[in-house]
Amino acid sequence: MKLSPYPVYKDSDLSWLGQVPEHWAVLPNRALFAEVKDRDHPEEQMLSVTITKGVIRQQEMLADTSKKDSSNLDKSAYKLVRPGDIVYDKMRAWQGAVGVSNYRGIVSPAYVVQRPRAGADSRYLHYLLRTPAFAKEAERWSYGITSDMWSLRPEHFKMIYGCLPPLPEQATIVRFLDYVDRRIRRYIRAKQTLIKLLE
Numbered sequence: 420m421k422l423s424p425y426p427v428y429k430d431s432d433l434s435w436l437g438q439v440p441e442h443w444a445v446l447p448n449r450a451l452f453a454e455v456k457d458r459d460h461p462e463e464q465m466l467s468v469t470i471t472k473g474v475i476r477q478q479e480m481l482a483d484t485s486k487k488d489s490s491n492l493d494k495s496a497y498k499l500v501r502p503g504d505i506v507y508d509k510m511r512a513w514q515g516a517v518g519v520s521n522y523r524g525i526v527s528p529a530y531v532v533q534r535p536r537a538g539a540d541s542r543y544l545h546y547l548l549r550t551p552a553f554a555k556e557a558e559r560w561s562y563g564i565t566s567d568m569w570s571l572r573p574e575h576f577k578m579i580y581g582c583l584p585p586l587p588e589q590a591t592i593v594r595f596l597d598y599v600d601r602r603i604r605r606y607i608r609a610k611q612t613l614i615k616l617l618e
Contacts, residue, residue, distance in 0.1 A: 431582065435552050439582045449577035451544065452533035455504060461494040466524040468508045473518020473545065474500070497525040498532050503541040505533045505548065512571040513558035519545035531573050543589035546596050547581055556580075 425440040432445070439445060465477035500506055500520045508516035508530055519541045526532065535541045547553060556579045561569035584592065 431580075433580055435556060436580070436582060440584065442585070444583045445580055446583055447577060448533075448579050448581060451536055451539050451581060451583065452505065452577075453536060454573050455498065455500075455532040455534050457499040457532075458497065459495050460499045460525055461497070463499065464522070464524040465494075465497075466500055466506070466520060466522060466526050468506050468511075468516045468518060468526070468530055470511065470515045473549070474506050474520040474522070476522060476524070494525060496528050498528065498530065500524050500526055500532055501534075503535065505535065505541060505544055506530050507533070507548070507571065507576070509570045509572065510568075512576075513554055513561050513569060515549060515554050517548045517553075517557075531571075531576065533573075533576070538586060539583060540586060540589040540593060542593040542597075543584075544581075546593065553579070553581070 427441040428438040429441045431437060431439045436445070466474055467477045467480050468474050469480065501523055502521055504520050506518065506520055506526055510516075510529065535544055557571050557576075558569070560575040560579060561571045562575070563569040583589070
């Protein structure tokens with residue numbers, strides 16, 4: 420599977436983004452997302468956002484690590500997440516703790532829930548927000564005394580720009596990246612199996 424280059428490009432006027440295909444829109448996140456603050460759903464499953472996997476069920480994280488459930492007993496302030504929503508960790512967005520949710524559940528108030536607007540594919544936005552370029556922008560817009568206290572507030576997230584192709588192209592890009600991701604995962608699994616056999 421291969422993607423062909425576009426015939427004409429334009430300058431995005433953003434130093435970190437460079438040139439983009441001429442027909443792509445360059446928009447601030449405020450035009451791509453609406454923040455969601457739907458609270459008081461304590462019966463929903465807990466979700467977490469990780470740097471490596473994006474949005475996962477908290478039970479998966481607890482099973483994979485020695486961490487304990489640190490969520491509050493009172494979950495009335497926790498935010499509802501629906502499948503397709505983008506969630507990021509305010510304190511670790513600049514490290515890549517952002518992703519699309521495949522699950523319905525709730526997240527801690529430390530997380531920000533953003534719902535893609537019409538015309539934006541949540542899977543495309545997932546890949547866009549997990550790029551090193553976005554991480555650098557998230558770092559630039561995060562505030563705090565030291566790096567372990569940096570926070571990307573929703574009002575600053577809205578100021579970050581991204582590029583948006585037409586919906587059919589977003590879907591094509593997602594299919595391509597999913598395909599590449601599957602190949603990489605297969606390669607890693609094969610290498611891990613080989614290492615075990617050689618031990």
